[in-house]
Amino acid sequence: MTGIRGLSVFISDIRNCQNKEQERLRVDKELGNIRTCFKNEKVLTPYKKKKYVWKMLYIYVLGYDVDFGHMEPVSLISAPKYPEKQVGYIVTSCLLNENHDFLRLAINMVRNDIIGRNETFQCLALTLVGNIGGREFAESLAPDVQKLIISSSCRPLVRKKAVLCLLRLFRKNQDVVNVDGWADRMAQLLDERDLGVLTSAMSLLVALVSNNHEAYRSCLSKCVKILERLARNQDVPQEYTYYGIPSPWLQVKTMRALQYFPTIEDPSTRRSIFEVLQRILMGTDVVKNVNKNNASHAVLFEALSLVMHLDAEKEMMSQCVALLGKFISVREPNIRYLGLENMTRMLMVTDVQDIIKKHQAQIVTSLKDPDISIRRRALDLLYGMCDVSNAKDIVEELLQYLSTSEFAMREELSLKAAILAEKFAPDLSWYVDVILQLIDKAGDFVSDDIWFRVVQFVTNNEDLQPYAAAKAREYLDKPAIHETMVKVSAYILGEYGHLLARRPGCNPRDMFSIIQEKLPTVSISTIPILLSTYAKILMHCRPPDLELQNQIWTVFKKYESCIDVEIQQRAVEYFELSKKGAALADVLAEMPKFPERQSSLIKKAEDAEDTADQSAIKLRAQQQPSNALVLADPQPVNGRPPPVKVPSMSGSLDNELAAQPHSHPNGTLSKLEPQAPSADLLNDLLGPLAIEAPPGGMPTDDDHDTIGAEGILDTAIVPVGEQTHTVEPIGNIAERFHALCLKDSGVLYEDPYIQIGVKAEWRGHHGRLVLFLGNKSTSPLTSVHALILPPVHLKMELSLVPETIPPRAQVQCPVEVMNIRPSRDVAVLDFSYKFGTNMVSVKLRLPAVLTKFLQPIQLTAEEFFPQWRSLSGPPLKLQEVIRGVRQFPLPEMANMFNNFRVTICPGLDPNPNNLVASTTFYSESTRAMLCLVRVETDPADRTQLRITVASEDPTLTFELKEYIKEQLIVVPSGRAPTPALPAPVPGPVAQPLSPAVAENDPGALLTGLL
Structure with a gap:
């Protein structure tokens, strides 16, 4: 390349470009020049063609597309001289892939070089095929490559490349290697003294035995001899010794090949290989030189895998665990990671589980490591080593860590803590405590499957019901709890709250009051559960409490016109049922026990585990049966747990807790059973253990x-x-x-x-x-x-x-x-x-979408109005009357805004028919930008309203206004039709807003500014 002046000048020009645009112009100019020269074949000398092909490669390496001239480097492959042929092979290898049409034209040219007598040309051809050879190359060239491998006249350099070339062809088409004819030759190839050829041959053997280990059984003893040779450092040239370690690459590949064979039974062979493994275990330590550490630990960890595969004696297993225990306490994070990962794999060996438990304190320390990958491996190891003897300590550690862990791990933590609590609970009251703590600390990351399981346990164990109800009542006293806690607490109190009637603060009126306080804070999906709880409270209230009954009836009447069909149906039916007095007890009788089923949580975790890395956990799951008294369906509908069904309704709650519904013998209310949806692969395959997201x-x-x-x-x-x-x-x-x-x-x-x-x-x-x-x-x-x-x-x-x-x-x-x-x-x-x-x-x-970059913020009157006044008129403040609005109550509209991350600010507008909201928008150009919104509705005509949006950025104001407008007037296709609402109660018609500003009246001020 140095002798090609034009290429040197071009590279110099590229390096001198001041910016990307200059570089692009220079590259485009050069590509145009190359294209012109390729068209004029009369003046295209071999020297010029070589120069232009080198330029094409340089341009391609810079990252630019080279979509012409591909035939030129291919044609250079057939050149008689080395400089041109070298350029042809190198550039073809880089520019083309195995499926390129032009590459088929080179098969015969490449074959001529392979079967020729020039070793340099043979190496070039083998390198090309080894990099980009496809099925057509495999069918055409495999016999010739095999002849080179077994040829006694070829130098090791050529044979080494030929073996790697055959490996590539075998991966593309396994039929090119005939098992009957090649097995004996493969065994002979392992007698090779040249370590370069031997290392390449071992790579080929790994591929062959992974496909058919029985055919290559004769190679097993040869692999053991190679390990002995390397372990004793016999006949290992200096150039293959890396930081004092004899050919670590060959050692790793040899031990990997041995793991594809079944357990070795021959006593002599086992003794020989265990002597080698013992030498590796005893001779590996952590040193300051990073390169030596990497090489020695690569050999060590492959040796550990082989020890487990061969099912070594307990003494050697204990030695391996002790060595790993030393590694997980060193400062180097990579070594700690590998130590934890391999200790997790050691859990497959039943005899060493007690030895691993001795390192529990150090593993728990790793759970607080700054590196998240190490924390994940520590979590996997704690999960795998947990049993009845240490479950309480490990679960408590996980719960403690849950409060400080980052969001990326909380879902996995939650699922694993729930599974361990279920499998190894010393008593069921402890299990309930753990799950409720879990929901309290990480509600956003606790899947519905977990609280479904709590309900199943409580339903199936009468002795547990009063305790669970008391704990649920305690959590409801907290001023702020997660919505999942509201769901589980409300359900348990609805079913079993009457068992606490004699305790202070647990009478029906108190329970209704504390649950009613949570109602405004929950989403639409939770309201049906609360309505069912109210009906149950009313049923258990004996003698009837008329004041409580009126309060609950008021709630039912409120939701009789709800836009959500499920809520509306529950409210109407519960209201009508509650008028029937004692008959209500027959309809809403206590839930029957669930049939015994396999735990859906354990199934979910197992589905998410990686087969290679988590096989220890699967093995232990088979060895240690669950203590669970309630088990989920082995083939749950849509990947969900069994039902926790309120025996009265169809719809959202039944779908959330869907499976095979219970029917009570005295039930009089018809039940619409949800149809089984299609298999939810996301729940089956994408369990939290597999998620790093x-x-x-x-x-x-x-x-x-x-x-x-x-x-x-x-x-x-x-x-x-x-x-x-x-x-x-x-x-x-x-x-x-x-x-x-x-x-x-x-x-x-x-x-x-x-x-x-x-x-x-x-x-x-x-x-x-x-x-x-x-x-x-x-x-x-x-x-x-x-x-x-x-x-x-x-x-x-x-x-x-x-x-x-x-x-x-x-x-x-x-x-x-x-x-x-x-x-x-x-x-x-x-x-x-x-x-x-x-x-x-x-x-x-x-x-x-736009709303994903909003951050809710709630402003007081002192914060809101100065900002509102400062944004006067278009384009910073835009106002529009919107007609054709979907009809739904103001609370539902407020909930919609909250879902958009636009927070409702209560009390800022004295008109109860209006909404005032605020949020913060983030973008690279605007950074944090405050957005203010006001919605004025007409009680007499719910199909129209006026919206005002204000911010310091005109584009943001317009886009947010239009987005909200779209949500208000458009119904997504495929939705169920909105149920008819009763006619609105006549009320005052909204009057035109006065331009006057009353400084002492915040509502008037807001109106005036609009």
């Missing part, structure tokens, strides 16, 4: 009580290529998108073959989405392709998506998001895959 609970496809505008993109399945029949999506794609606009986890798309879930975390103007691609079928999904098409206001970066998703597996693809400026435009995921002969392509909107 932002928090927010597992993505589920329920709770579609969302409202939002129809998007601008039509997301429909499009048949592509050789598709033979249409693949229809499961569920409404638009509905799923709108649901994810209001929450941070759920299912984005599903069809018979794949399910795409989303989990998200938003902080300021940054966000992180994780796409979970789950293969629902028993066949692999191939040709998987995902491309994000972001709008101009978002910067989005998608991590690498694998081309193949194995059967019943899932992959996680993080997406980093940064908001540049306010806009309602949405990003699009262009996703496609192939299943059999079906090529499926779909474009999906991603829920990185």
Whole structure:
């Protein structure tokens, strides 16, 4: 290259460019020059062609597309001289891939070099095939490559490259290596004295025995001899000794190959290999030299894996655990990580579990390590080593750590603590205490499965019911508790609160009062549970308390006109039932016991575990049966637990707690049983143990009580290529998108073959989405392709998506998001895959919408009005009368704004028909920007209202106003029709707002400024 003047000048010009634009112009100019020269073949001398091909490679290495001239480097492969041939092979290897059409033209040229007598040309050809050879190369060249390997006339340099080349061809087409004819030759190849050839041969052996270990049984003893040779440092050249360690790469590959064979039975062979392993265990320590540490520990940890595979004696196992115990206490984080990971694998060996427990204190210390990866491994190890003897200590440590852990680990922590408490609880009251503490400390990260299990345990154990009810009553006394705690406490008190009637503060009126205080703070999905609790309280109130009855009836009447069908139905039916007096007790009788089933939590954890790394936990799950008295269905509907069913309604609660409903023998109220939905692969495959993503609970496809505008993109399945029949999506794609606009986890798309879930975390103007691609079928999904098409206001970066998703597996693809400026435009995921002969392509909107970059903030009158006054008139303050608004009560509208992360500020407007709200918007251009909103409704005509939005950025004001407007007037397609509401009660008609400003009246001031 140094002798090519034009190339040197071009590289110098590129290095002297002041910015990227100058570099682009210089590259475009050069590409144009190269294209012109390639067209004029008469003046294209071999020297010029070589120069231009080198320039093409340099441009390609810089990251620019080179979409022409590919035939030129291919043609240089056939050149008779080394300089041109070298350029042809190198550039072809870099510019082309195994599926490129031009590469097929080079097969014969490459074969001529392989079977030729020039060793240099042979090495060039073997290197090309070893890097980019495909199936066609395998079928054409494999016999010639095999001849080079067994040839006695070839030098080790050529044979080494030939072995690696055959490895590439075998991976592309396993039929090229005939087992009957190659097994003996493979054994002979392991007698090679040259360590370069031997290392390459061992790489080939690992691939061969992973596919068929029985055929290569004769190689086993040869591998043991190679290990002995290396362990004793016999006949190991200096160039293969790395920091005093004889060929660590060959040692690792040899021990890996031995792990593919079944356990060695021959006493002599076992004795020989254990002597080698003992030498490795005794001779490895932590030193200051990082490079030596890396090499020696690579050999050590592979030796540990081989010790476990061979089922060594307990003494050697104990030695391995002691060595790992020393590693998890060193300062070097990489060594601590490997120590914890390998100690977790050692849990597969039953005899050493008690020895591992001796290191429990150090493992707990690692749970507080600054490195999250080490904390995760420590959590896995604590989870795997837990049993009846240490469960209490470990669970208490996990609960203590839960308060300080980062969001990314809380969901996994919660699930594992719940499973351990269930499996190894010394008594059920302790189990209830643990789960309630779990919900109290990490409610956002506790899945519904966990509180379902508490209800099942309490229902099936009469002795536990008073205790559980008392604990639930205690938690309700707290001023602020999570909504999940409200659900479980309300349910337990509804069923068993009457058992506490003689305790102070536990009479029906007190329980209704404390639950009613929580009602304004909960979401729509929780209200049905509270209404059922009220009905149960009314049923257990004997003698009847008329004042309490009137209070509960008032709540029922309030929700009789609720827009949510489930809430409306419950309110109407409970109100009518409560008029029947004693008959209510027959209808709302206590729930019967659940049948014994396998724990859905344990199943969920097992489904999420990685087979290789978590096999110890699975083995222990088989060895130690659960202490659970209530077990979940082994094949739950939609991956959910069994029912905790209020025997009166259909709808949201039954769907949340869905499975096989109980029917009470005295029940008179008809029950609409929910149909079993399609298999929810996201819950089956994407359990919290597998998630290294932002928090927010597992993505589920329920709770579609969302409202939002129809998007601008039509997301429909499009048949592509050789598709033979249409693949229809499961569920409404638009509905799923709108649901994810209001929450941070759920299912984005599903069809018979794949399910795409989303989990998200938003902080300021940054966000992180994780796409979970789950293969629902028993066949692999191939040709998987995902491309994000972001709008101009978002910067989005998608991590690498694998081309193949194995059967019943899932992959996680993080997406980093940064908001540049306010806009309602949405990003699009262009996703496609192939299943059999079906090529499926779909474009999906991603829920990185405007409201995700809002941060709720509640302002007082002293904070709100100065800001409101300072923003006077368009374009900073925009006002619009909106007609055609969906009819729903003001509290529902307020709840909708809260879901948008726009916080209602109560008491700022004296008119009860108006809403005042505030929020903070984050983007790279605006940073933190305060937004103020006022909504004025007309009680006489709920189909119209006036909205005012104000901020310091005109674009933000307009975009937020339009977004809210879209949510108010558009009903997502596919939603159930809104039930008819009773006619509004006549009231005062909203009068035109006066421009006058009354400084002493905040309401008048607000009106005047509008």
